[in-house]
Amino acid sequence: MKFHRILSASLERRLKAHLKLGGLVAYPTESCYGLGCLPTLPSALKHLIRLKKRPQHKGLIVIGDSLTRLLPLLCKPSAKQQAELVQTWPAAKTFLLPARENVLPVLRGKGRQKLAVRVPAHSGARRLCRAVGAPLVSTSCNRAGKRVCKTEREVRRQFGRKVWVIGGLVGRQKTPSQIIDGETGTRLR
Template structure:
């Protein structure tokens, strides 16, 4: 992961966190592309992201965390072997499908699936957003369905001239491909 060219200022981070806590939708750089994010338990914000992306709810969304502690509530219900497997991928560009055995994530985030897609990021800005907000965040690519993911902030502005509450300044990390998706139960790589 390459370092950010300029770290996010405390003021910019504070504005982003206030936006998230107020139920807003943000655009922010992730490991490979720009993402759209919000509080995953704020259903109105999640639905706004689905509408902006023209994404069917049934597909589900990825949740990104700044630390394992933020998604521990999902890991604790899994067998030790599956927990260890997931922990071996993080932090980094791996999204793990974790069974949501207690249905702790909203159906709007989980989609038609019984698992939730989770990544513990190694991108400093993503980690800062999650840690400062005290939440894992929805993290889905900042593009309408069927369009190329945004690799620059101007792509985000072009795709979404309205509908976003904040564009968090920064740059995507050094990865060229979206995160790999691993099913923790089967071990199968899905992307």
């Protein structure tokens, strides 16, 4: 399925239902395919972590099509911080910001109070969030220790029918997004 087709009403309904039932989706991002789910569903997060064989303590990135889409997961950023984020995004820059108390610990990472969020530079990833009307988890589409998937074919080879694959081209970025502490400005990756 290509991104331009996601917006058909029938496909949009099916994808939303798939995600609401805890399903996973693989989709192109700036540097590789991302693997995602709804960030508010514990069963989906558990499924994603198990499928990737990823350590649970690491935390996950959440993307949205706008800062507004991400705000329900965050303690309200200051007006200055919001202005900086709006000016910076969309970009391959992930910011660690204080998370609301109800954000699942597996999403933040063990013992952490901040959530990694981004409005991606990849227009297809933003359109996907807009189409499903929700933010999505965005972790690299690969099993722990394996090479990241750069094509739809690689996703299907590695995960088969365990994920809903959105076809499309990966962006030209060679490295994962930068990770920046939103409070201190310190670059962590």
